[in-house]
Amino acid sequence: MAQNAPLRYSPLAVFLVSLAPCLTQAQSEQDAPTTFSAQTLEVQSSADASAEGLTPAFAGGQVAEGGRVGLLGKQDKMETPYNFTNYTELLIEDQQAASVGDVLRNDPAVRVARGYGNFQQVYLVRGLPVFSDDMTYNGLYGMLPRQYLASEFIQRVQVFRGANTFLKGAAPGGSGLGGAVNVVPKRAPNHPLTQVTTGVQSGGQGYAAADVARRSEDGRYGLRVNAARRDGDTAVDGESRELSMSHIGLDYRGENLRLSADLGYQDHLMDASQPNITIAEGVAIPDAPDASESVAQPWTYSESEDVFGTVRGEYDFSEAVTGWLAFGMRQGEEQASFANPTVNSPNGDYTAYRFDNTREDTVTTSEIGARGSFDTGSVRHEVTVSGSAYKLESDNAYAGTFGGISGNIYNPTNEARPAYTYTGGNLDNPGLTEKTRLSSLAVADQVSLLEDRLKITLGARHQRIETESYDYSNGDRTANYDESDITPSIGLVYQLTTSFSTYANYIEGLQQGDTAPATANSQPVSNAGETLEPFTTEQSEVGFKFEQGDLGGSASFYYSRKPSAEVDSDNVFRISDYQRNRGVELNAYGKATRHLSVLGGVSFLDADVNGDEAIGSPDTQANFNLKYDVPALPDLALDSRLIYTSSQYADSANEQKVPSWTRLDIGARYLVPMGDDRLLTLRARIESVAGHDYWASAGGYPGEGYLTVGAPRTAKLSATVDF
Template structure:
């Protein structure tokens, strides 16, 4: 009888509950990784949140932590070398990483951290902090708000922080690179309190000489990522600290007027003076919360702060003769940044008469207070030679001084605020999706005298930026898309004089500049291979003084291009990542500075089935010729770089694993000019890195 009763009892099978850590505090979490593990199936699309790439009316790629680790990338800039629409350049007069996207700059201090501007270290970000590096190509003022630094007109870069995954993480990494620089890192993660609370710690240390003779750097990083979830509430938070110091780093080099661009100097030898340096220290924190108010209605809020300090001494050469003779002067500066930023929003999902709606409303604010001081040596400069560099005694930086290097005053104040509303409307079982939205943006900026602190200028203007995007799913794995979207940046103030002649409207403030973009394209997901092809055009205003003496918008920079990307693992053990971009720019009949016509990336990995855990990888990066001046008389040659790597993962019976990685960058040791310009109107050049061997081992336990 007991056996019969037991057999009659119903068996209830419970659905498996999978706990997914969420970097952005959303219920969905990060988009899954695509076949091959190098990119994700989608990413963050500004205030619209996380979206699948097939359902997004924009061009987006999200690079994964797996790719970052396997390529031993040290910085976000090294990760972005994989993108065919992006090239890494440098800020004006410093070592700030700058990303040229579709021929327009994205300053590293305009990079977003989990959707918030201004929280990351301003010049350089160590890649160990990052779970995903997301590149959105194209204008994006509606999606992200106007970038506070005035860049981001051709694209946006957002990084997502690490979170504790479902399984414990215990990893220790040690490595070395050419020149003798040593590297150590630790990555620890645990989930506690019944999997509801997660903590992840990352610590990094790099120290020593690099592959460039005479150059050294030192980096220390510590970060903690936390997350907690309940049935209706999700919270994530981050605390990070980075200290990055450089000595005698390869400087930017300007080619004097009337001189053709000479051959690049030896990449393996620094042209810098031994007394030059750049030190940067940053402490930042952020918190993000999402609450399910009712079914289909979600409230979110996020906030963050950063305290940053910089001290620098530069001597960037200007080539004054075809034989490489140069002239330099010393430039010292200090900077202290105080940033606070935040956003709040509501997201509602519902259907009416068979039409789906995903309505998003948000408000955002950003505040920067920056204290600065500078000191120059005599502009007469000192002589040098980029082909046979020699050291000189550091000249006194007392010729032209602004403020006190020991106690800088407030010199810049930036405030931005905006409100936005969008509706993603879906028809025909989500085969057709229409995105409509508008953002009202206010930009405020004040500048102050370096010596007295007195206000010199003030800017306060508002502008409304719309968006319209459409996606049509021709099949479950094929979609076409189109968008109209704008970029937004602060307008200029009319100068007092131009060419020695008084400007009629001197002091007038122009309204914010609007960069208009249209784009159409198609996306394909073949199951194990994804591709995107897009055609775009953008127009960016250019202001100047007309023949009537009035300062106003006179012309537009027109950028027109075609992009193709491919990613995935089409055949088991063979992974692809790369693409090509074609760019045609026009500024008064000439190409814009630092905008190559062609860029091609090809990355291939091969994991032979007969050697489990072993992988070979290769990458080719080609950049077409570009120009270093507006008149297009200084032509920078094209360049091609090859990288090669191998890794081997060994799994032990006790659950431990050892992964050994080796990689050679610039395999053929080619000397080349890697980029031209980056700051509008400037055509300084940067030298590509020399052949560099990087070896590391990661023990997982």
């Protein structure tokens, strides 16, 4: 097992800890309204310090009616020209979801994959990756642990479908071109909360968590504290995991001023976890190995430790003008040892090499903005101006071997850990290898006409991307990049009735251009080392949304074009082609009947690169969730989730076809009143009921087609007591 490296806590973390005692006046014994001057206001928890508070849950409680849409702030889903879904805390709890990836398995436009050569969660939205370190936390980039985020931090998970640089700024890791993921942290509700949960899952892994929240008697101050521990073997024989997390969420609501703050800590260790598996060129995709037995070498591991914090404030200068300011900081440390197999024959024989790395990140990020509304005749304007800044300094080192490991994925054997044959930097004291700075300024005008039935969103963002790379061994600068671009957007939404809206948008994504290689086809590249200007992904989308009574849904059609570069016949590295994604998405949510809730839909995707399908882009994905409240037993709820993913390719030439797969999950929740305002909630769940072995994903990093093994049949049991 890996040993923790000392963690150097950030100044922001120390500040937030010192701030906590000032706000722990939250000792409310009742859910009382707050009185400001002559007005009575019901307090609503607000992680982003907005006046609107948390958007209400829709019928069925699994998704919310709206959410944050980047610099535009809180938006009702029916009144915005963009496509998104907010999954709620109730859904997370009932499904016993352990991570963001578990939550996103409910979305038909998303599939969960892995990072290149590591265990980082990657979310493929509309066929394009969102790296887990490109998620936002209350709208701020870079705050969350890079590879995995425990669900105990989360009150809402928002999936935004489509390019989004105008709304959110360019993602620091260069992903997010097909969508975005935003996490909303927990806040104190209006009522006191004291909750303890224990659980166990297949393999014997134990789980314990506590969730405590209070508001002050006048409701202005809120405090919520979460802590959780997972430890033990998993349903995969030979694999074990440990996770420790804690979180403090604070908020204050005054008449004109609202404040919010977070302090979080997470330590995540994975031992001998199922690795990524690459199938060598020319080898047909073999059957997936036994999902319940790890192919990993027993000495492989990955550990990451992070501390992060944010502060956010919003102030009403007048009834028409509101300004906000946010700041965040994260310090993270990672260390890992990998031996990911490359299968060289149809019978499953593989070779592998050892690769170890250490990484230390320091991230600071900030946002400032103002929003004002005014009328010009019968036209209503809401103008927003926002600026953001992001800075990453990353220290890295690595070491490894050239080969030295062999085996078979169907008959795993343990190999001795080989000694290093090459190194880059000092694993015990990594040096600075990367700096990234992002800065942007955005302006938007939301125009309302025809008695607010027609809303037009106009805007643009000027984005600057600066990166520097340094040699692992001597620290010399090896590359420098400083480019900028403007990404515009226009969106229209028209409410045909109170229940139906049509919408259309044009929006772009932005990422740093690729760097020319030194050679190609055994010939020198004439512009070797040159990094191209930022790549712009263009997207257009049309669709409609409906919310009729307790049932809602949407239908959309989109087209996006993402540049790709390669060396041409003149040995010049330049943009040579585009990945063209065309898709149709159908979604439904809410209550189909009094006792039956539905959630899910189907996504059709055509991801074309020069006439071939893009790696890891299934043409059909479907998710169907049903939750049934049993009428004869009102305290019992049953649920099921069916996930279908069609075949996909693991190579750009479309010669390695990965079969389709289907997975069924089932669960139950039973409420047991215990008297004295205490409630026991029992939950049981079986995931991958049939226990089939399958390849869950192909790729996750551009140009790479490595495979991940689907999870085995896994049973989960938990008990929650509310005091």
